[in-house]
Every structure is written in C-alpha cells, then in structure tokens.
Amino acid sequence: MQLLVCFLQEQSGPKPRIMAITLAYLLLVVAAVRGDPCLIISEINADNPRLDTTEFVELYHTSGQRASLDGYTLVFYNGNGNVAYKVLDLKGQSTDDRGFFLVGSLDMLPRPSILLPPNTVQNGPDAIGLYHTSAARYTERMDVSALGLVDAVVYMTRRTGGAEFLAETLTPGEPAFVEDETALEGDESIERCLLSEDRWGFQVASPSPGQRNNCTPPATPATIPVITELKLGGGQVDGFVELTEAPAAGPLVLVVLDGKTDRVSVSVDRSYMKGQCLLMFVNVHSFAFSGAVAIYSGRASDFPTGSPLSQIQPLDAFVFAGPGNKPSANLTETLIPGREPYQLSLREGGFYLSRCGVATWARDPGVFWEAQQTPGQPNQCPWPKICPHMISGGTDSPPHLPPWGNSDFLINELNTDTPGVAEDGEYIELWHPSGQRVSLQGIWILLFSAHNNKPYREISLSGHFTTSKGYFLLGSDRLVPAPSLRLPPNTIQNGPDAVALYRSPLGPPSATQRGIPTKGLLDAVVYRQRGSDRGAQELSKALTPGQLPLLEDPEVLPGDEALSRCRGLYPYDLSAFSVAPPTPLRENSCPRPPPAPEGVVISEVASGHWTNHSQQRAFLELHGKPRTDLRGLVLTVYDQERSGTLIALPLTGSIDQDGFYIVGNVTGAGEGCRTPSCVFYFFTVTLCLTCRSVEDGPVSLSRCSCCKVRSPSSWTSSSPTPRSTNLCPSSDFSSHIDFCLGPPSNEWQERPGGELHGL
Structure with missing residues (x-):
C-alpha cells in the first residue's frame, strides 16, 4: 500500500x-448503515418574530422520494394540561418528489399542502406527535398517548419549562428541546440533524421549509x-x-x-x-x-x-x-x-x-x-437515509450523550481560594456532557464544612439552564464573566471542605437523609489546604471514597489558579482534576500530561487482612528501571462487591536506585502515599488468599515471572519482601517427573488400611 x-x-x-x-x-x-425508509418530523417553526404567520411543521420521508401518507396522523399537544389541541388526518396526502411534506400558515413559502390559520402552532411547552394507526383513535382534547407513535418532538422556550410529562410519555429518556428565540437574528426553527451513527437530535437553525436542514457541525x-x-x-x-x-x-x-x-x-x-x-x-x-x-x-x-x-x-x-x-x-x-x-x-x-x-x-x-470532496470549503453532507432510534421505549440516558464516562451533570472547575483578602473571584463551574443547553431543574449544590461534616450552604439550581455549550457558573458577584447565580464574596470556604452536586427533585438532600447525603449524588470534590490532609476524612469517606482531598496549590501558578477537570468524565474521581489557570465558562486549560513511564510493573502485594499474624504489613511494591519518574501513572484498586473503583491514586516521585517503589505502611514508602489517611484507605481492602495457612506468618503475593504482565500465573504466595528480591520457587530444587494416569490393572492389590500396591 x-x-x-x-x-x-x-x-x-x-x-x-x-x-x-x-x-x-x-x-x-x-x-x-441503512434501514427501511420511514417518515419523520424533520423541522418545526412554532414561534415567529411578531405575528406568528409563517409557522410550519415539515415531515420528511427518508427514501427521498414521493411517498403516500395514508395511515398517518399528526397530533399537536398543549403542555398546559397535556391534551391534544389539534389533530390532522394525513389520509390522501403524499410527500413531494424529494420526500418533503409541509403543514403551515397561509403566508408560508413554499405553499404548504395543509394550510393552518395564523398562530395555530403553540410556542411551548408543547409537543407534536406523528402516529401510524387508525386516525379514529385520535381526537382533540384527548390525553397525551404513545399508542401508535412513530416520531415526536417535545419543545419549550427559555422562559417556560414545564414539558417534563410530555417528554416522559412521547420521548422517554430525551428531554424537551429549547427553542431559543435569541439564538439567531430574525427567525429560527427546530431542525432535526444526525448526531452520530443512527442517533438523531435537534438544533436551532435558520428556517428551511421544504429543503434540506441546515445541519452544520x-x-x-x-x-x-x-x-x-x-x-x-x-x-x-x-x-x-x-x-x-x-x-x-x-x-x-x-x-x-x-x-x-x-x-x-x-x-x-x-x-x-x-x-x-x-x-x-x-x-x-x-x-x-x-x-x-x-x-x-x-x-x-x-x-x-x-x-x-x-x-x-x-x-x-x-x-x-x-x-x-x-x-x-x-x-x-x-x-x-x-x-x-x-x-x-x-x-x-x-x-x-x-x-x-x-x-x-x-x-x-x-x-x-x-460525501463529495470539499477541501478547504464547508462540507457538502447528504441527507442521511436513517430512521431515528428514539420511540422504541425509554433509555437510561438521553441518546445525544456520549456512552463513556458520566452522562449527567459534573463539577468541571472549582476556584475556592483567590488572591487578596476580598475573595471575590471564587466560583464553581458545572458542565453537562451533552455540551448543550440543559435544564437544571431538581439539581442542588451543597457546600460542606469539614469542621462538622455538615453543609454550610444548600443551593437549588431549579429554574436555571446551562449555556448553549453545557456550562453553568455560580460564584462571586464581581466575577468576570458574570455568573448565572451570584454569591456574596468569601462564600466558598478554602478547605478542608467539599462541594457536592445532587439530583434531588423533592427538596434539599439533607432534608431526607441523615449525616452526609449520598442518595442522588452526581459528583463531588473534597479539597484541602496545605497541612490539612486529614481534616476531611469523613467527607472523603462518604463523597470520594478511597481518595485523598485535592490541594488547590497556590504555589503552582503565578496569580490565581483553579482545580480543573482534565482527565475523564467519571463522577467523584479526583484523579481527573489538575491545578490549572481559571477558565470560567470556557474550555479548561489543562497541563499537558507527561508520557506514561514504561517498564513499571506491580511486583508484590500484601494486605493487613490476609492473616492474623501481628507482623502482617500492608503494602504494594512496584519495580522498574531505577530513577523512573512515575508521574502519569495512577494506582487503581477495584472492589468486586462495589463493582467499581475503590482507590484512584496518582503517583508521584520515582523508582529508587534499587528499582523499587513502595506504597503502604512500611519504612521508606514512596512519595505517592506517605500520609496516614492514604494508608488507611488503601489497606482496608480485604482480599482472599488461601495459598498459605495463617500459622505460617505474614504472607504476600509476589511476581515470579518477569515477562507475563497481567497474567495470574505470574504470581506466587510467599513471605513479604518489600524493597528486596521476591522469594520465588527455584528451579535448582525441583525435579522433573513424568507420570500417566489410567485405569487400575489386575496386578494392583489393595493393602490392609486401604493402601494400594503393585508392580
């Protein structure tokens, strides 16, 4: 090639x-990917500037050809009461030769196939459903129904909200779309566009009735x-x-x-x-x-x-x-x-x-x-011939979200300690992985004090929305850019404390849960100042188990700094954060990670719970080339019962001159885990080891094969040898024996006592 x-x-x-x-x-x-062609709702314009005289609903048949609409019914729902306010039987109608069909106002161009009086299509919170079954099932004033539904759009405006029931019934797992009338100069519409593979979504764009939608990346x-x-x-x-x-x-x-x-x-x-x-x-x-x-x-x-x-x-x-x-x-x-x-x-x-x-x-x-080649020019994308994957039942998360990491709100950036005594630049930045405008209805932020392990402030975010890029900012009233939710200066404490994010639609999380609430927890960050490593143990145990509080180190950068999410979308994962320049309402400015060191392996593991011997120590030994810098590696411990990560500890320091690095409660532990809190978290892990009896003394698992990484056969139980060569079986004291098992012969006889003897 x-x-x-x-x-x-x-x-x-x-x-x-x-x-x-x-x-x-x-x-x-x-x-x-191709499937059978289908009819979809491709565009809606429900709210025109001034008088609503150019409203329309556009249907599209994914064959891109003329298609009969017999058997289809279009139903318009009012979000105030969740009942139908208009029903259109499409019998006898058909799409045009390109697959489009328009229902709209008399002043519309091109002229719709079905004409509507001005101001017919309501602005939201409302919905439009497309059904394929007997039209006799659907009448005005009927309750919202998913029977016979093949496609639906639920929408609202920035000012309204209140479309949750329509969305749960017609587009389960997909929130209502917000038609933002300020997104464009002049008029705008809700247009269906392909997100990825066979998943569709909506975006605000210039109206294009009877034409291909303006779906620009x-x-x-x-x-x-x-x-x-x-x-x-x-x-x-x-x-x-x-x-x-x-x-x-x-x-x-x-x-x-x-x-x-x-x-x-x-x-x-x-x-x-x-x-x-x-x-x-x-x-x-x-x-x-x-x-x-x-x-x-x-x-x-x-x-x-x-x-x-x-x-x-x-x-x-x-x-x-x-x-x-x-x-x-x-x-x-x-x-x-x-x-x-x-x-x-x-x-x-x-x-x-x-x-x-x-x-x-x-x-x-x-x-x-x-698609056609267009180097240096906007892409010329064809209209995809795929049917939406959205009306076959509910989903655990909205289909426009990436399937990796978290699919709900996250804490994206935290600035708790700003230069000067005013502390008027503090903020908390949230982010939604959809990267879109999303309602914060039912979302709460709790600010915890490590002094008493109780929230010193509970903040409801209901009624607010993220920006069009998924960000939400709350912070000091003098912060630039201006936060959507303003706090008095010096509200966010410097630490050791915590910020926790909850979904709690029935009220503040602390009202229904004792102690530190964990039900409905979406994300959390526990942080500290220098010299306060152990000051937030209870908060860490409840909110970010197995992890050390983060340090917003003021000595890392000149001027101000923040804790920024840089390495992943998993919730309550403190290893995802780095100290970085503040970037409120902008993409985080993350330091470039160093390349992961090569040739470092886990050499020995021991837990304080494996035997009842008084000298049983808990440690983990790494082995590699002397003086290898370990930055870029994260020590991760998984718990099968919890089905998740128990510890995620970024390593610091380097392999010593003898090729070893120790994490744990032994002399000379590495820099990555020197504090008592780290030892406490890491070595309360209980593992099962049956290769030695507890009377034999302390025991560890030692790597005894140099070259089989990630292979269970590389490990042998032995006496602990931290910072020393592992005690492994020696070939010098082994014998090679060949034997064959088969059925007993007639020459075998049973001795008294059940023993066998023979030739």
Whole structure:
C-alpha cells in the first residue's frame, strides 16, 4: 500500500488548515448503515418574530422520494394540561418528489399542502406527535398517548419549562428541546440533524421549509482541532486528511496506526514541509486491513515510526475496520472509547468521508458520512437515509450523550481560594456532557464544612439552564464573566471542605437523609489546604471514597489558579482534576500530561487482612528501571462487591536506585502515599488468599515471572519482601517427573488400611 503524506500550503481567508494523507488501497468502501425508509418530523417553526404567520411543521420521508401518507396522523399537544389541541388526518396526502411534506400558515413559502390559520402552532411547552394507526383513535382534547407513535418532538422556550410529562410519555429518556428565540437574528426553527451513527437530535437553525436542514457541525474551540474530511484512495495518490483551524492548539502531529500491530506507521508534524510532499511506502499483505488516523499534541519525534500505541489521549481520531479484519480492542478503546470503528466493505475505487454529524464530541467515527470532496470549503453532507432510534421505549440516558464516562451533570472547575483578602473571584463551574443547553431543574449544590461534616450552604439550581455549550457558573458577584447565580464574596470556604452536586427533585438532600447525603449524588470534590490532609476524612469517606482531598496549590501558578477537570468524565474521581489557570465558562486549560513511564510493573502485594499474624504489613511494591519518574501513572484498586473503583491514586516521585517503589505502611514508602489517611484507605481492602495457612506468618503475593504482565500465573504466595528480591520457587530444587494416569490393572492389590500396591 502506498502512503502519501502531504501538507498543503496555508490559504488566505477563513478556510481550514489542511493535512493531506493517502491511505491508498483497492476494493474498499464505506458500508453505510441503512434501514427501511420511514417518515419523520424533520423541522418545526412554532414561534415567529411578531405575528406568528409563517409557522410550519415539515415531515420528511427518508427514501427521498414521493411517498403516500395514508395511515398517518399528526397530533399537536398543549403542555398546559397535556391534551391534544389539534389533530390532522394525513389520509390522501403524499410527500413531494424529494420526500418533503409541509403543514403551515397561509403566508408560508413554499405553499404548504395543509394550510393552518395564523398562530395555530403553540410556542411551548408543547409537543407534536406523528402516529401510524387508525386516525379514529385520535381526537382533540384527548390525553397525551404513545399508542401508535412513530416520531415526536417535545419543545419549550427559555422562559417556560414545564414539558417534563410530555417528554416522559412521547420521548422517554430525551428531554424537551429549547427553542431559543435569541439564538439567531430574525427567525429560527427546530431542525432535526444526525448526531452520530443512527442517533438523531435537534438544533436551532435558520428556517428551511421544504429543503434540506441546515445541519452544520458545531464550531470547535481554537485549542481543539478535529478531523473534518478523509480521502481513502483506490490506488491513486490523491488522499488527504482535513483538520479545522486551531491556532491556539500548539504543535500538532498526525499519526497513522496499523490496526494489526497497534504501531505507528507514519507520523508527521503539522508544520513540516508546507507546500511539499513526503512519499513513504508501507507494505500491507491484505487489502482487507484496519487502522486509524489520530491527531495529538506534540511532535513527530514523540511518535516515531514503529513505536507502540501511545496511552496519551489524542485530540481527535478516526478508526476503521476492513472486512473480517477489526482493529484490536486496545486500539479502539484507547483512541475512540465507547465507539465502534468505521466499517468498510469491498468496492473498487476510492471514496470520501466528511464530518456530517452535529455531535459536539470528538473521536467518533460515527459522525462521518460518504460525501463529495470539499477541501478547504464547508462540507457538502447528504441527507442521511436513517430512521431515528428514539420511540422504541425509554433509555437510561438521553441518546445525544456520549456512552463513556458520566452522562449527567459534573463539577468541571472549582476556584475556592483567590488572591487578596476580598475573595471575590471564587466560583464553581458545572458542565453537562451533552455540551448543550440543559435544564437544571431538581439539581442542588451543597457546600460542606469539614469542621462538622455538615453543609454550610444548600443551593437549588431549579429554574436555571446551562449555556448553549453545557456550562453553568455560580460564584462571586464581581466575577468576570458574570455568573448565572451570584454569591456574596468569601462564600466558598478554602478547605478542608467539599462541594457536592445532587439530583434531588423533592427538596434539599439533607432534608431526607441523615449525616452526609449520598442518595442522588452526581459528583463531588473534597479539597484541602496545605497541612490539612486529614481534616476531611469523613467527607472523603462518604463523597470520594478511597481518595485523598485535592490541594488547590497556590504555589503552582503565578496569580490565581483553579482545580480543573482534565482527565475523564467519571463522577467523584479526583484523579481527573489538575491545578490549572481559571477558565470560567470556557474550555479548561489543562497541563499537558507527561508520557506514561514504561517498564513499571506491580511486583508484590500484601494486605493487613490476609492473616492474623501481628507482623502482617500492608503494602504494594512496584519495580522498574531505577530513577523512573512515575508521574502519569495512577494506582487503581477495584472492589468486586462495589463493582467499581475503590482507590484512584496518582503517583508521584520515582523508582529508587534499587528499582523499587513502595506504597503502604512500611519504612521508606514512596512519595505517592506517605500520609496516614492514604494508608488507611488503601489497606482496608480485604482480599482472599488461601495459598498459605495463617500459622505460617505474614504472607504476600509476589511476581515470579518477569515477562507475563497481567497474567495470574505470574504470581506466587510467599513471605513479604518489600524493597528486596521476591522469594520465588527455584528451579535448582525441583525435579522433573513424568507420570500417566489410567485405569487400575489386575496386578494392583489393595493393602490392609486401604493402601494400594503393585508392580
């Protein structure tokens, strides 16, 4: 397979910067997901400026052709009482030759097939349902029903709310959409767009009745480049990878990975040889191959050809699978966690892929569709021929959320200690993983004091919404940007204390739970000052079990600093936070993580609960190359009964001169776990060990095979040897015995007492 890597020269104007790369091969094509065509609600305009004389509802048949609407009924629901206020039987109607059908006001252009008086479609909280069954079932003033429902849209305005019952009935698991009349100048509508794979969502856009919706991918921050187009060639040296412009991203490197070996095939800096091309040859033994293209912060020297897959998370990635040749699970889960590779099938010739899904998250091949090549120009995306996956029953989380990590509100940034005595720059920033405007109805923030382990302030967020990017800010009234919910200066205590986030629709969490509330807990951060490591043990035990409180270290950065979520979307995971510059209502400014050290293994484990011997110690021993810096590694302990992480402890310090690093209650424990609270949390873990009797003295599990990482057969029970060579079985005192088991022969005789003897 020929592989051409070419950086095109930057163009003037707003065109995106382009990286070009050929993945040239024969007989490969995208196998797009297809299903039977269906009728969907594709666009609604319920609220016009001034008089509502251009309202409309647009239906679309995903075949893109004329289709009969016999058997369909359109029902309009009022959120005030949840009853139908208008019913339209579509019998005898059909879509136009492109699949569109309009119901709307008399002044509408193009002219609707069914005309409505002005101000018919209510502004919200309301809903529109599309049914496919006998029209006699549906009448005005009837209660909301899901019987025969094939599609529905529940919507409201910023000022109203109150569409929860309609959403629970018609779109279970999907909240009502907010038609924000301030989103655009002039008029706007609610338009259905593909999010990713076969999942649909809605967004506010300029009205497009009878036309393809204005589904443009979301704008990305200046610090996060994303892949927007790919060309996979069919033997021609003309492929490319196109990225969005990200001038604040710093140095970037494009990395191509082999799906069979998980190793780097090519890595090229963004700024390398502008206007020229670098030709490389890669041998591939099968056309049905798999692999990935990834964008990282860094330089090509950080990803040399032939090096293994980096555990550093990429900024964006595209993983693909050939027929019968999937990439490894390690490659998929590292680059696109929770997503599936783009499936290719056989066809002669090359093809083009464009980012067409409007999902706000990156690293998702499902947002790409086969489309016309448009390098340096906006993508030309076709209307997808997929039916929505939304009316087959309830879901545990809204379908527009990414399936990895958390799917509910998170604490994203915390600034509890600002310079000066005024403390007028404090804030708490929340974020919703959908990255969209979301209601905070029923959400509470509790500020806990470690002095008495009780909340000193309970804040209800009902009636508020996140921003259009999913952020919500509460903080001091002099904070810039202005918070949505203002607090007096010096409200948030400096620590040791905690901030906890709850979903509690029936009132404050403390009203129904004794002690430190844990029911309805969505996320929590326990934090401290210097010298107060043990001051929040009870809060840590309840809210962030097994983890040390965070230190908002004022010495890390000049000026102010904050605790920012930088490494994951899992709740009450303190290892996800870093000390970073404050960025309220903006993407967090996270430090670039160091590369994870290689060659470090768990060498020995012992728990204080394994025997009843008085000298049984609890420790964990790591082994590696002397002086290896351990930053970038996190010690994680899992509990089967709790079905989750019990401890997530980022390591500090380095391997000693003898190649050891100890965590635990032994002499010379490493810097990662020196405090008594760490010892308490880590070594209350109870494991079952049956290889030795308790009378034999202290016991540990020791690694006795150098090269079998993650293999249970590498471990042997022995006497503890922290900071020393493990006590392992020696081949010098073993014997090789061959024996065969079979049925007893006639020559065997039973001795008195039950013993056997024979020849």
